[in-house]
Amino acid sequence: MCCASPALAAQNPQTTDASDNSPVVTKVEPPNWWLRLTPELMLLLNGRHLEANGVSCNLADLVVERTQATAGGDYLFVWLKLGAGLKSGTAVCRITTPTGTVSFELSLAPREQTIHKFQGLTTADSMYLIMPDRFANGDPANDEPAEAPGSHDRAKARAYHGGDLRGIREHLDYFKDLGVTTLWLTPIVKNGATEDYHGYGAVDLYAVEPHLGTLRNYQELVAAAHQQGMKIVFDVVPNHVGPRHPWAAKPPLPDWFHGTVKNHLNSSAPVNGTFYGEPANQGHDLFEALVDPHAPSRLWRNLTEGWFVDLLPDMNTENPVVAQYLLQNAIWWTESSGLDGFRVDTFPYVSREFWARWHAGLRRIYPRLTTIGEVFHPDASVTSFFARGQRQYDGTDTGVSTLFDYPMYFALRDVLLNGAPAGRITDVLRHDGLYPRPDQLVIFFGNHDVARFASAKGSSAAKLKMAFALTLTLRGIPQFYYGDEIGMPGGDDPDNRRDFPGGWREDTKNTFSETGRTREQQEIFLYVQTLLHLRHEHAALNGGRLWHLFSDEASYVFLRESEEERVLVVFHNSAQPRELRFTLADTPAQNAARVSRLFGEASAELSGKEVHIHAPAASFSIFSLQ
Numbered sequence: 041m042c043c044a045s046p047a048l049a050a051q052n053p054q055t056t057d058a059s060d061n062s063p064v065v066t067k068v069e070p071p072n073w074w075l076r077l078t079p080e081l082m083l084l085l086n087g088r089h090l091e092a093n094g095v096s097c098n099l100a101d102l103v104v105e106r107t108q109a110t111a112g113g114d115y116l117f118v119w120l121k122l123g124a125g126l127k128s129g130t131a132v133c134r135i136t137t138p139t140g141t142v143s144f145e146l147s148l149a150p151r152e153q154t155i156h157k158f159q160g161l162t163t164a165d166s167m168y169l170i171m172p173d174r175f176a177n178g179d180p181a182n183d184e185p186a187e188a189p190g191s192h193d194r195a196k197a198r199a200y201h202g203g204d205l206r207g208i209r210e211h212l213d214y215f216k217d218l219g220v221t222t223l224w225l226t227p228i229v230k231n232g233a234t235e236d237y238h239g240y241g242a243v244d245l246y247a248v249e250p251h252l253g254t255l256r257n258y259q260e261l262v263a264a265a266h267q268q269g270m271k272i273v274f275d276v277v278p279n280h281v282g283p284r285h286p287w288a289a290k291p292p293l294p295d296w297f298h299g300t301v302k303n304h305l306n307s308s309a310p311v312n313g314t315f316y317g318e319p320a321n322q323g324h325d326l327f328e329a330l331v332d333p334h335a336p337s338r339l340w341r342n343l344t345e346g347w348f349v350d351l352l353p354d355m356n357t358e359n360p361v362v363a364q365y366l367l368q369n370a371i372w373w374t375e376s377s378g379l380d381g382f383r384v385d386t387f388p389y390v391s392r393e394f395w396a397r398w399h400a401g402l403r404r405i406y407p408r409l410t411t412i413g414e415v416f417h418p419d420a421s422v423t424s425f426f427a428r429g430q431r432q433y434d435g436t437d438t439g440v441s442t443l444f445d446y447p448m449y450f451a452l453r454d455v456l457l458n459g460a461p462a463g464r465i466t467d468v469l470r471h472d473g474l475y476p477r478p479d480q481l482v483i484f485f486g487n488h489d490v491a492r493f494a495s496a497k498g499s500s501a502a503k504l505k506m507a508f509a510l511t512l513t514l515r516g517i518p519q520f521y522y523g524d525e526i527g528m529p530g531g532d533d534p535d536n537r538r539d540f541p542g543g544w545r546e547d548t549k550n551t552f553s554e555t556g557r558t559r560e561q562q563e564i565f566l567y568v569q570t571l572l573h574l575r576h577e578h579a580a581l582n583g584g585r586l587w588h589l590f591s592d593e594a595s596y597v598f599l600r601e602s603e604e605e606r607v608l609v610v611f612h613n614s615a616q617p618r619e620l621r622f623t624l625a626d627t628p629a630q631n632a633a634r635v636s637r638l639f640g641e642a643s644a645e646l647s648g649k650e651v652h653i654h655a656p657a658a659s660f661s662i663f664s665l666q
């Protein structure tokens with residue numbers, strides 16, 4: 041990005057009338073834009089006495105189409121038309137009000153080179169989730185920004201710990217060494233409150249949280265990742281902002297939010313209950329009501345219009361002005377940084393019509409960009425309702441590229457930690473017909489919202505390895521949570537967000553390097569690294585069709601099939617070894633003549649179309665069939 045800072049212009053408005061009623065501009069959103077990106081641009085100005093009679097800009101073919109002053113002149117919307125003859129430069133726009141004039145600047149730059157940007161994900165990718173405050177401290181100077189005194193304390197679980205964007209960039213070699221291709225960072229927008237280290241309490245959607253660094257730091261991270269052949273996913277939250285966002289006290293429009301601080305619905309009431317026959321008796325599951333074509337909207341309105349945890353101001357995404365603000369914001373982050381995809385928070389909490397328009401607007405510019413929706417629900421009939429490529433009973437296709445596979449998350453934990461049958465996994469996969477592209481679902485066994493796998497009841501290093509193995513070989517794009525690859529412990533939020541050992545100069549242990557890991561940590565790391573490498577090498581594992589071969593209480597055996605090869609995966613989850621016999625008949629491997637082991641300790645023999653496997657106790661093995 042180039043050019044003069046509009047923020048500076050906003051701080052030094054050229055006022056020609058010195059009276060107390062003179063107009064003042066304190067903020068311009070977006071702060072800059074690009075040529076030949078969108079035909080129009082809506083600016084939201086913040087300030088005082090902005091009841092404009094007229095606004096005009098000094099660049100040829102930059103036309104002010106209309107304006108709207110709101111909230112007693114504290115905000116001014118300006119709709120601009122960016123004509124074909126517009127040249128790059130800094131527009132100086134003059135606002136005339138009954139009490140004076142004020143000007144603001146808007147930098148309009150040519151788009152930079154777009155090659156190796158906005159790449160999107162494929163099934164060959166693997167994603168590593170990082171909470172930037174908790175990963176690595178690359179710049180101790182930003183640990184406690186002047187505007188946030190008392191916010192930094194590594195001894196407090198809910199304070200800022202000092203991790204930042206530079207710290208992530210300095211460890212790109214670590215991710216390359218491990219073998220993941222994509223980093224998903226929890227939100228990096230400005231939050232500011234002393235306990236908002238997690239990023240989900242935005243106070244400014246056009247600024248990087250100062251604890252994490254600067255916009256320049258983010259641009260450097262994306263560029264450095266792209267240089268290494270890696271991708272970056274941005275965590276975006278169109279559903280809500282933080283309770284301390286200035287809009288909460290003074291919304292730009294009366295219907296900017298669903299409701300007000302004093303009077304709003306609660307998104308989490310009621311949940312779970314007997315409506316659909318569940319055993320609890322507290323109401324009903326709003327997600328289930330939303331996908332139910334027979335449910336009147338009163339049964340699910342709390343979900344889409346309620347304030348998350350009764351606290352976070354819920355954007356009125358049905359308002360076209362709000363929708364345009366949010367779309368432009370997503371475009372701004374994409375164009376500013378070159379990011380490759382969005383993880384989309386609280387996906388069902390936003391109206392589906394909004395998602396359809398938001399995705400259409402993004403894809404007009406960035407056709408390959410991947411969006412991944414969070415639908416935190418164990419039932420595939422609920423999660424698949426939001427998938428791209430199908431109009432539902434409401435006539436809407438959300439357009440989202442793919443979704444997190446929460447049903448598989450619940451199944452993996454049930455099987456590995458709670459002793460559920462291995463067939464629970466097969467049962468989740470049997471629903472894949474509900475999704476237009478099940479091969480692109482993002483499969484995972486842990487993230488920042490749930491207790492660490494390693495600390496869950498019933499866990500062990502062996503179980504953790506099994507969770508990695510299944511995530512890396514079942515269909516879908518695998519996603520891991522930082523530190524799981526070294527068995528990091530942690531209970532519920534915020535204990536599941538501990539600092540990565542070695543990310544801070546004062547740390548006594550450095551698990552970024554082999555010498556700093558315990559034997560168990562190194563074993564897990566090597567296991568994950570080996571499987572990531574294997575997945576990368578075998579097209580069948582990173583994109584092949586999946587066929588069930590055998591499934592019961594203790595074992596699940598499946599085939600992954602690509603054009604070049606067939607790979608057999610044997611998951612055996614019992615304390616006893618086992619002899620398994622099953623047929624390859626009616627599968628693409630039925631004419632296989634040889635079987636050879638790629639990974640694990642099981643042995644296999646072929647006899648005609650029959651496979652005979654000796655699976656050691658609690659084992660995971662991979663074979664090639666030729």
Ligand SMILES: [Ca+2]
Pocket residue numbers: 177178179180181182183202203204251
């Ligand atoms: Ca820092």
Ligand SMILES: [Ca+2]
Pocket residue numbers: 279343344345346354355389390391
């Ligand atoms: Ca909402």
